[in-house]
Amino acid sequence: MGMIKIENVTFQYDGMLTPIFANLNLNIDQYWRMGLIGRNGRGKTTFLKLLLGQLQPAKTNTPLLTVNDLQVKRGPQWLAQPVSFEISNHDRLILSGENGAGKSSLLAALLPQATIEYRGTINWAHQAKVSYVAQSFEQLSGSLTAYAEKNGVAVDQFFNLLRKLGFERAYFQTPMQELSMGQKRKVSLARSLCEPANLYIWDEPLNYLDVITRQQIEDLILTVAPAMLIIDHDQLFVEHVATQPAIEI
Numbered sequence: 001m002g003m004i005k006i007e008n009v010t011f012q013y014d015g016m017l018t019p020i021f022a023n024l025n026l027n028i029d030q031y032w033r034m035g036l037i038g039r040n041g042r043g044k045t046t047f048l049k050l051l052l053g054q055l056q057p058a059k060t061n062t063p064l065l066t067v068n069d070l071q072v073k074r075g076p077q078w079l080a081q082p083v084s085f086e087i088s089n090h091d092r093l094i095l096s097g098e099n100g101a102g103k104s105s106l107l108a109a110l111l112p113q114a115t116i117e118y119r120g121t122i123n124w125a126h127q128a129k130v131s132y133v134a135q136s137f138e139q140l141s142g143s144l145t146a147y148a149e150k151n152g153v154a155v156d157q158f159f160n161l162l163r164k165l166g167f168e169r170a171y172f173q174t175p176m177q178e179l180s181m182g183q184k185r186k187v188s189l190a191r192s193l194c195e196p197a198n199l200y201i202w203d204e205p206l207n208y209l210d211v212i213t214r215q216q217i218e219d220l221i222l223t224v225a226p227a228m229l230i231i232d233h234d235q236l237f238v239e240h241v242a243t244q245p246a247i248e249i
Helices: 044-052 103-110 144-150 155-164 181-194 211-224 235-241
Strands: 003-011 021-029 065-074 083-087 092-096 118-124 130-133 199-203 227-231
Touching (some): 021 044, 103 227, 130 181, 227 235
Antiparallel strands (some): 003 021
16 A cells, blocks of 8 residues: 655755754655644645655754864964864754954854854855854944844844843834844844844853843743754753763863
8 A cells, every 4th residue: 555654854045044944754644634733824835845856855864964183273373172063953952162362263263254264164054044142242333223123134033032031122222232142142143043044153142141131031932942053151951951071171
């Protein structure tokens, strides 16, 4: 008796934070008559296109980022020892080391617009998109709405995420240059989380955040499970979100 057999199928459109399907398994008998039910945008048409061969499942074993013997330079000095690592979908990797060891410089070297001098190799997957939150604050000024529009994120989604991070509605119209350091950090994190990236690179994201907001960030990461490369000194946060041993530099 003929069947269609689907095993461990994952599919994700370019720029999406999470797959439409992840590790899907299904057997369909040749005599069955089935209906697909779901809200718009949940992937019904995508599923049919996969069955017809019009779309191809994701190659989940393809790394987003491969780094070999990477070392960065500050002034005349090469910092720390060369590091090598690989990040694939849903991996969350922590960079660890003493202050001044070059962790932030190493993250900066990974960015497409990087100007820092380095040696070693950095290989990105085709069309991989990166969202970056720097340790130092962005030069934030003007309105939150203009900031969201400038960065190409949906304004409604941006404000909704700010609220989830405990940003009070009363400050939605406040010019960003008048916000507290903690509020500015929430703005940068909300912007990053709204960006449709394949890899999120965050340099000490929890700075200036209260305990409740730190827990909200952790819960969101564990729920969405994005691929991430993070520097942070909060040991409990690091232990909870990491999916593999930290890279020491």
